[in-house]
Amino acid sequence: MKDEEHQHQVAVVEWWAYAHKGLGLPEFALFAVPNAGAGAQRGQAGKMKAEGARSGIPDLLLPVERHGRKGLAIEMKSETGRLSVSQIEVLEWFRTLGWQVEVCYSADAAIAVLQQYLGARA
Numbered sequence: 001m002k003d004e005e006h007q008h009q010v011a012v013v014e015w016w017a018y019a020h021k022g023l024g025l026p027e028f029a030l031f032a033v034p035n036a037g038a039g040a041q042r043g044q045a046g047k048m049k050a051e052g053a054r055s056g057i058p059d060l061l062l063p064v065e066r067h068g069r070k071g072l073a074i075e076m077k078s079e080t081g082r083l084s085v086s087q088i089e090v091l092e093w094f095r096t097l098g099w100q101v102e103v104c105y106s107a108d109a110a111i112a113v114l115q116q117y118l119g120a121r122a
Contacts, residue, residue: 056086
């Protein structure tokens with residue numbers, strides 16, 4: 001369910017707004033790249049595609065080097081969500097570039113991944 005995925009991602013971003021200073025990073029270090037999907041308003045998906053939106057881009061990106069990795073890419077999914085073919089392709093490409101890639105099915109899981117990646121205590 002897209003709304004569940006949305007709520008989880010919002011919770012991660014809200015946590016980040018509070019936690020980023022303690023992690024020594026600016027708030028803008030973790031960001032989402034909007035990609036209009038099936039739920040987009042009429043015409044919005046076409047506009048975004050014309051602007052360069054690409055299918056399969058991860059939901060959250062943290063371009064911060066840690067543990068020999070170039071950055072962290074997180075794809076948020078609902079409990080029953082599945083990766084699309086384009087998401088699998090893009091996530092694998094990020095891996096080949098030296099990024100850590102994670103698929104998270106809850107806000108708690110994504111926050112734990114961020115804390116682990118950044119070496120923070122839970």
